[in-house]
Amino acid sequence: MAHDDGELSALRREWNATAQYGRIRANWDPLDKRGLKNLFIEMLHREAIGAVARFDGNQAVLDLGCGTGVFEEYLGGKVRLAVGVDLSMAMLQQAVQARIPGVSFCLYDGTTLPFASQAFDIIIAKGLTYHLSDALLAALLRECQRALKPEGRLITIDNCSSNPRHQDGSIHKLLYRSSDALVKLFTANGLRVADRYPIRRGRSMLQYLIRYGFYGEKRIPELARRELETTKARGRFHSSYYVQCLHVCCPSGYVAGS
Numbered sequence: 681m682a683h684d685d686g687e688l689s690a691l692r693r694e695w696n697a698t699a700q701y702g703r704i705r706a707n708w709d710p711l712d713k714r715g716l717k718n719l720f721i722e723m724l725h726r727e728a729i730g731a732v733a734r735f736d737g738n739q740a741v742l743d744l745g746c747g748t749g750v751f752e753e754y755l756g757g758k759v760r761l762a763v764g765v766d767l768s769m770a771m772l773q774q775a776v777q778a779r780i781p782g783v784s785f786c787l788y789d790g791t792t793l794p795f796a797s798q799a800f801d802i803i804i805a806k807g808l809t810y811h812l813s814d815a816l817l818a819a820l821l822r823e824c825q826r827a828l829k830p831e832g833r834l835i836t837i838d839n840c841s842s843n844p845r846h847q848d849g850s851i852h853k854l855l856y857r858s859s860d861a862l863v864k865l866f867t868a869n870g871l872r873v874a875d876r877y878p879i880r881r882g883r884s885m886l887q888y889l890i891r892y893g894f895y896g897e898k899r900i901p902e903l904a905r906r907e908l909e910t911t912k913a914r915g916r917f918h919s920s921y922y923v924q925c926l927h928v929c930c931p932s933g934y935v936a937g938s
């Protein structure tokens with residue numbers, strides 16, 4: 681068996697409960713009462729993914745683990761098909777209630793994507809991998825490989841840590857892997873890593889200042905852009921806590937231009 685159903689039930693319970701924090705806070709940091717830190721993270725993700733995905737109005741895009749659908753507000757209208765899937769009904773309810781034009785949402789079992797093979801140009805999975813055991817993640821990666829077109833791309837945003845103390849679930853029960861460990865998992869499950877780089881420091885004074893309201897909402901997009909640029913330029917995958925990293929994977933076997 682590829683995964684254990686106890687893990688899926690626990691994930692479903694946990695995220696159904698987390699949904700109570702509301703649309704913005706539930707996805708990332710529930711303690712962020714003003715929602716500005718969550719907005720900062722979301723803006724940074726949009727910038728990072730937009731630069732890689734180069735949405736051109738023609739792509740079919742799946743957001744795996746879409747949560748309350750905040751990213752879909754950005755995605756809707758930029759692509760031919762935008763679908764968000766999640767295993768948590770309560771998270772998805774908030775996504776659906778937001779009535780985002782041009783986007784569909786779909787509840788699924790957490791392991792088998794309810795889509796035809798080679799249906800998508802791009803699959804995005806942000807904030808997902810470190811919630812899943814190796815076995816469940818491996819099963820989902822094989823599903824991504826199946827659902828991607830041969831020249832398609834999986835774009836993930838993962839909290840990565842090379843500190844063994846952070847890899848065993850001791851921080852908020854999260855399974856932070858090193859970027860190298862993720863690359864091994866991607867590779868073992870039919871994906872080739874075409875690019876990867878760090879995009880956000882896990883802990884920084886800036887994020888505390890944002891969370892406690894030292895910056896107004898208007899400054900957030902600019903601060904997010906700057907954080908992305910500096911973290912990417914520093915190129916450090918390691919920190920004493922975690923670094924958020926972007927990985928771009930293609931189904932293995934496909935060579936661009938072939």
Ligand SMILES: C[S@@+](CC[C@H](N)C(=O)[O-])C[C@H]1O[C@@H](n2cnc3c(N)ncnc32)[C@H](O)[C@@H]1O
Binds near residue numbers: 744746751
């Ligand atoms: C940290 S939130 C990120 C939400 C969203 N991607 C974002 O960036 O705002 C993680 C999401 O992954 C979902 N999730 C957990 N396990 C999953 C699985 N096996 N398949 C799909 N989604 C899952 C949770 O329900 C939750 O909505």
